[in-house]
Amino acid sequence: MNRMKPERKLRILTVCQGETPSTHIRLYDPLGRMEQAGRLQWRKAYLASLSRADLDWADLILLQRLDNPAGFDAIEIAHLYGKPVIYDTDDNWVDPPPEYHPAYVYHSSILVRNTVERYLSKADLVTVSTPALAEAFSRFQDRILVVPNTVDFEPPEPPGREGPCVRIGYAGTRTHDGDFEVVVPALVRLRREFGKRIALVFLGCLPPGLDASEVELWGFSDDYKGYLARLCRLGIQIALAPLRDNPFNRFKSNIKYLEYTLAGAAGVYSRSPAYEGSVQDRITGLLVPHTEEAWYEAVKSLVQEPFLRKRLAAAARRDVAERFPPERTRQAWESAFSTAAREAAGRGRSRAALPSGPRKRKKVLYIGSGFLWPHTYIDEFLVRAFSSLGLEVAFCPLVPTPFYEQTVALYSRFDDRFRESTLLRSLDTVTSKFGVRWVRGGRGVCDPAKV
Template sequence: MAEDRSLIKPKIDILLVIEGEIATTHLIEHMLSACEPYGIVYRKVFLAALKPSDIRKTTIPFFVRSGDPSLRLWIERLHNAHHPYIYYIDDNFWKIEGDSPIALYYQHPLIRHTLETAISGAYRVLTNSDLLAEFLYQFNEKIEILPSFFDFSLLKAAQPPTHGELRIGFAGSPSRVDDLEIIKPVIRPILDAYPQVVFEFIGATPSDLGSDSRIRTFPHNADYEGFIHFKQERQWSIGLAPLIDNYSNRCKTNNKYREYSACGIAGIYSNMPPYQRSVVDGETGLLTEHTTQAWISAISQLISDPTLRARIASNAYEDVLEKHSVERVAMIWSNHFAQVQRHMKRTRIKPLRINKLKSYLLAHFLRFESLWVRASTVYAEGGWRLVAEKLVNRIKFALLRDKAL
């Protein structure tokens, strides 16, 4: 029997281009997979391995958080071919403060230049924050604020606690360590007042806590699925989400709310825009001000009232399931990709023409810029000794990779 062509959804070819495997790229992959019923087919490639043959005339290049100078070569090629691309960003890299490695990297003028070039030339810029969108308008007015999401299929079956402790936790990347200074003065008073309480930190830990068996630390897990599973396994009763009040943090998404809530954890959140727009105080979480007493009061309230703790965890789970489930959000993202595809069909896209000599020279120049940025960042962090250590490690990795091949 002949197949009814009217029932076949047209395929939308997305090329996901990333610099490295991080939580954001893992989340985007889960979203693209959820978009498959709507005709989305995606491929993934690292920016360093991207080739002209990866980009067909019908391909939608989708760059995620990339600021490496080598991106500018591909932006120029796409512009010359009148080939639209999408750029996704979920952090305000221009407003990152401090002297952490990630802050130093994004403060570098060459990285800023690449970000602005990529964003200003994009057919669409995607983000999840209205405040970040307002900032990005200075580079490009074609901003789409798409809903954030959580993939509930990542979760394991919940298990009842068997440890007899009341665990309070924080989970995040090492770049969040400055935010933890907000709750550092809170830890000792809570431990002294409640002998059943244990604090656990995954990925980042407040400085100078000393040795205490009731303060546990765990390394950062770059594998997002493994990270979620480990957080579930710790069986936290309370999750903490402190944020220093600065412009960069105000542009963030409610990621902690989605993760804690999906894992059945009652959360306490800084009373700032990322959480003010999603947390209903006293119903789906607690919002607290940036004072030691306010954090002690909020934590003590949830410790002392298990009924409130359970109600908040249940309400928050249902709220995130309803509003942020990847299956619910996928249709919105898919509709956006379909709009881009329709625009491409109306555009006279040329093949990517490569001037070999020019591309060779520009690629090597941009590669030098990239290495210079990374060396400068490492030098600022630990001087020439750390630069030498990183170089030796990179050579060892390259040798092992070549041997494996």
Template sequence: MPESPHANTIWTVVGFTAYPWEHALASLRLVEPIQQAGLRFIQGNLYDQVFLETISAADLVVIQRDFPRWLDAYLEVIARTRAARVPLVYEVDDLLLELPETHPDVAIHYYTPALLPMLHAILAADALTVTTPALAETLRPLNQSIWVLPNYLTDRLWPLREPVPRPAGTKVVLGYVGSDTHQPDLEYVAPALTRLLERFDGRLALRFWGSEPPPALRTHPAVEATPLQILDYAKFAGYFSTLQADLFIAPLVDSNFNRCKSSIKYLEYSASATPGVYSRVPPYEMVVKHGVNGFLASTPQEWESCLARLIEDQALRCEMGRRAQATVREGWLLSQHAHEWAEAYRQVQVSLQAQRTSRQKQAYLQLIARVACQARRYQDSLVDRVARQEGAAAELAARLEQSQRELQEISGSRAWRLIQDLWRLRLALIPHGSRRERLVTWLLERMMAMRSQH
């Protein structure tokens, strides 16, 4: 490979994401760490509108998560990046290629159009950056060049604060903050939460921010849900700091997908020195010391037991919350670790000079790109077919509505009322099945026969 004109120096990074730039995913993984690392960051797109001219200023290009869903735009970015001879990094923080069947996004096929393009990005990238060792090991067979850059707490947005004392005699508030994609995780702990509400009747309240409670709890008088539509991560951090909760939960069903997730929820909960109970899965096992700075639980019985201890013991809540916050302060602040992004990118650039993409790999990438294009065209044809069918259904619905209005007009008219009166009179004079009806029918038939003869 020819030497890059930007060799051995990373100053400007151009990023491409499928999300608004103020969104948590873009903020946590691109904007904040890159800028705090002292690098210049340029936004390379706004949804599927790409600004290809930005690549000419790039020392490194980063593509995030499902940006490749916009296949044409993505392939243009790949081509322009290769032409500029700068490193290409694919950034992903979830195992999106292996969503569990119970994940809500599977039911709506949200990521389905992006799967082949994302696979292409994993294989085409000069390096991957991921959030956890588990995710790195899962993706390593597809791309050997992987750097683990953990999620850290953006302390510029999340100042560590002292816990606010709760007035004596108030209910203990058990909270959860997250999106509706975690419904399967919440349903997993619902039995334990139900038993706790019975056990601490009148002393415990459950608060859900951003997600609906599990179905079994939605009508309980001690359960409250607050919808959240805050896409701006900075605004979300500010809103979070106003929440009043004595303890938090972070359940995750044990699956390969969840094992690859990060501990960001622990960091956000702990910023306010609030203790919590977390699933005993790798993302939380790497930061939670059971019984010291949090609790780990893997069965409904363990969930109930750990939560009950925190509900009953205010001193334990305060001490565990302070230890959790100390854990974050001592090793999980972005300001302490932003330099890792600059170091990883420089290593990518250095290692790239010794790499050469094989003809076989190029053939694989070209094949995947062609298959992805065919799949996209087929998907577009299905969308078009559905749109036509929906149009036809809308037209039929409009005709039906018009017919119903006409029937209503007829049924309310004087002529229709007269017809109904005449029909009732006919039934009174000539009842159904009567000899009189048979006689009238015979006379009418005879009259019709005589008329046809003439």
């Protein structure tokens, strides 16, 4: 009697440039659980050491937050052998982040943003953390699936008795320094008013404007589970989640709500899209306008009302357990894998049916100056103009280091009006030579919709 061989489990290869909390939240934790349950096989790789053997092993390639063009070869190989490719991200790196963000200079480069756009368009499926992010990326890809963030962690039971002072805290990175501009003055006022009856606790960073000698400052753990365990041990009773209203923050997820709730804290959140869809004001947390006075009054009310703190924290725990269970993310990934496989199969049939001859979508190799001003503005204009014409643009920068240093020193001697006039003359020369009309947009960058 012949025995049927067991069906081989789906092999998932995740590729990232480096591990971040997002990598653990969105990939490692859910895929690890799914592998333990026998639902798939999973292997992780880093872009710098990605090998052909990794690609041969995988049935599906899952790229996360890549902004380096080195991954394009992997996509081409995967597509050549009919393997689906998913691109996952939980931030909007297509548009520049706010100027206070540590990655502002890097992600303001047209090279980086154009690379992200190409990943979005080349993948068989794009997965994101929020519906707002899916809508923002719809101009690059029509196959987008929301895989929500959830936290797979068993928190300890909250302490039965509170300590002698109310612990007010924040857990996060320097990327939110600008979000704390209105919160720091409110905390200084509260510290002056309540003295030692409150304690300020920060995990990961200390926002500018606070005295390090007057706060508890804790470093991050090496892994995400260790970070969550430390957050829970700190005994924070009032947790802060400020977000300024800007285009970058509008695409953020509610991850702080999930983490603070697991830590047993009552959260105060900026009234922003990241939290308005999940936090119920005065039921599972406090939603406040992003002003100093609003933050001061909200935190003060929780300091003075222990019953309200406990009620909000308990309600939030029930809410997260019911609406944001980790299984929700795992089910979304299974749906994503099935969708990507169907798209890859359809792409293979379409490719076989195409007649021989030139491809309909032409490519442009644009060799630019990279990060040299004012050429970055010209690069931005031309890349956007080519893209608006339906051309796929591969941007290749040339940055000779000695010339770059000399140019920076040279341009630092001139004021903005000189730079502006130089830019306008350069654009006029380039566009008139090629018979292209250009329209000036914000900050001298052209709007492709007007070209």
